[in-house]
Amino acid sequence: MASVDVIIQSIRETGRNAAGRPQEACSPALAKAPWEFDGVLQYGPGSSMGDVIPTGSPMQGALPEEYRTAPVDELHERIRAAKATLGDRVVILGHFYQRDEIVQHADFLGDSFQLANAAQTVPNAEAIVFCGVHFMAETADVLAREGQAVILPNLAAGCSMADMADIDSVEACWAQLEALYGTEPDADGRVPIVPVTYMNSSAALKAFCGRHGGIVCTSSNAETVLEWAFERGQRVLFFPDQHLGRNTAKKMGVELSRMPMWNPRKPLGGSSGDELLDAKVVLWHGFCSVHKRFTVEQVEQARAEHPGVRVIVHPECPMPVVDAADESGSTDYIRRAIEAATEPTTFAIGTEINMVNRLAEQHPEHTIFCLDPVVCPCSTMYRIHPGYLAWVLEELVAGRVVNRIEVPESEKADARIALERMLAAKPKPAGV
Numbered sequence: 001m002a003s004v005d006v007i008i009q010s011i012r013e014t015g016r017n018a019a020g021r022p023q024e025a026c027s028p029a030l031a032k033a034p035w036e037f038d039g040v041l042q043y044g045p046g047s048s049m050g051d052v053i054p055t056g057s058p059m060q061g062a063l064p065e066e067y068r069t070a071p072v073d074e075l076h077e078r079i080r081a082a083k084a085t086l087g088d089r090v091v092i093l094g095h096f097y098q099r100d101e102i103v104q105h106a107d108f109l110g111d112s113f114q115l116a117n118a119a120q121t122v123p124n125a126e127a128i129v130f131c132g133v134h135f136m137a138e139t140a141d142v143l144a145r146e147g148q149a150v151i152l153p154n155l156a157a158g159c160s161m162a163d164m165a166d167i168d169s170v171e172a173c174w175a176q177l178e179a180l181y182g183t184e185p186d187a188d189g190r191v192p193i194v195p196v197t198y199m200n201s202s203a204a205l206k207a208f209c210g211r212h213g214g215i216v217c218t219s220s221n222a223e224t225v226l227e228w229a230f231e232r233g234q235r236v237l238f239f240p241d242q243h244l245g246r247n248t249a250k251k252m253g254v255e256l257s258r259m260p261m262w263n264p265r266k267p268l269g270g271s272s273g274d275e276l277l278d279a280k281v282v283l284w285h286g287f288c289s290v291h292k293r294f295t296v297e298q299v300e301q302a303r304a305e306h307p308g309v310r311v312i313v314h315p316e317c318p319m320p321v322v323d324a325a326d327e328s329g330s331t332d333y334i335r336r337a338i339e340a341a342t343e344p345t346t347f348a349i350g351t352e353i354n355m356v357n358r359l360a361e362q363h364p365e366h367t368i369f370c371l372d373p374v375v376c377p378c379s380t381m382y383r384i385h386p387g388y389l390a391w392v393l394e395e396l397v398a399g400r401v402v403n404r405i406e407v408p409e410s411e412k413a414d415a416r417i418a419l420e421r422m423l424a425a426k427p428k429p430a431g432v
């Protein structure tokens with residue numbers, strides 16, 4: 001199967017995908033080179049109208065011309081040569097949602113937490129080149145050994161969901177909730193509220209959780225982490241992804257009426273004092289613009305066109321989509337579910353298109369397609385192109401570290417506490 005980039009270029013030229021079938025991309029500007037957006041504060045083509053980039057976000061400076069004009073085959077050659085020169089002084093991490101043209105150079109492929117852990121298996125590497133987005137590079141820096149440099153090839157590769165909860169808004173929210181709930185534990189020793197942040201958040205928020213008795217979760221362990229939090233608190237403040245919070249708490253039996261929203265732009269988050277007092281989970285008003293694209297109608301269409309189809313979606317999808325699907329789970333869950341299928345199966349998958357198309361390529365014994373018929377990769381992941389990877393690697397060969405992501409020391413220790421709590425949280429034994 002052609003890469004997503006090749007499909008997007010084909011759509012631009014012919015209105016058809018690389019297999020010759022009519023298809024659309026969510027933005028014609030996706031076919032442009034990512035460096036056309038360098039120096040501009042925006043997430044890039046394909047981001048949704050709801051994604052508002054914060055003014056202090058990192059911005060990529062101009063990529064040197066030689067990397068903008070080099071043919072892609074030459075860039076691949078240069079990347080391979082730089083990697084060979086650097087040897088085990090460098091490790092390249094590639095997220096599942098990266099374009100194939102990047103993934104082919106990765107030493108490790110995985111989700112954000114798998115990759116942060118993978119980096120720890122190469123303690124001799126002086127540089128960790130993280131082909132993912134900003135919060136992932138931060139997490140790698142929190143977990144890295146002293147002196148290791150974490151590099152993000154394109155600084156504009158942020159995450160619009162992570163940016164929806166900034167530390168000032170979360171601290172303002174926390175002050176209001178503490179004023180409402182107080183700080184005294186109940187008779188069972190449970191504090192009024194425990195903060196839980198999704199991995200997809202800044203290091204500042206992970207540190208906030210570390211300081212306030214809170215914890216980090218991933219989409220693989222959200223249920224275990226919420227159990228951990230409910231053992232210690234009467235309720236949870238969950239940020240930034242409302243959908244992961246709602247889908248997970250609902251699965252655990254929390255009523256929807258006890259999951260009020262917190263919109264940081266509204267007084268008391270837009271919920272009433274009574275709603276907040278009755279809350280089990282206060283949900284931050286954040287979302288992933290990639291997973292928000294999936295709809296119940298797409299699920300119904302997949303079922304109509306492919307009788308017997310197995311629909312698996314990511315829990316960042318809205319609740320009605322998760323309810324309409326057969327299963328929901330993290331990227332790793334989706335990957336393992338497909339690998340475990342012993343009979344040829346048709347899968348309709350609700351997650352980022354680079355990963356879905358790669359799974360389809362790797363599993364020709366199955367029919368695998370993305371629920372969303374429109375090609376719309378994660379706009380920020382897509383900002384990383386072989387040109388940027390070649391640039392950061394050749395700079396390393398020349399003894400220069402560019403695009404380093406460094407979490408302030410003042411945040412590192414607290415962020416590590418929240419991550420370590422997550423690692424220590426164990427699922428309850430079955431039947432308990």
Ligand code: SF4
Pocket residue numbers: 097133158159160161162200288289290291352378379380381
């Ligand atoms: S897919 Fe969504 S959550 Fe993941 S990096 Fe992109 S915007 Fe962020």
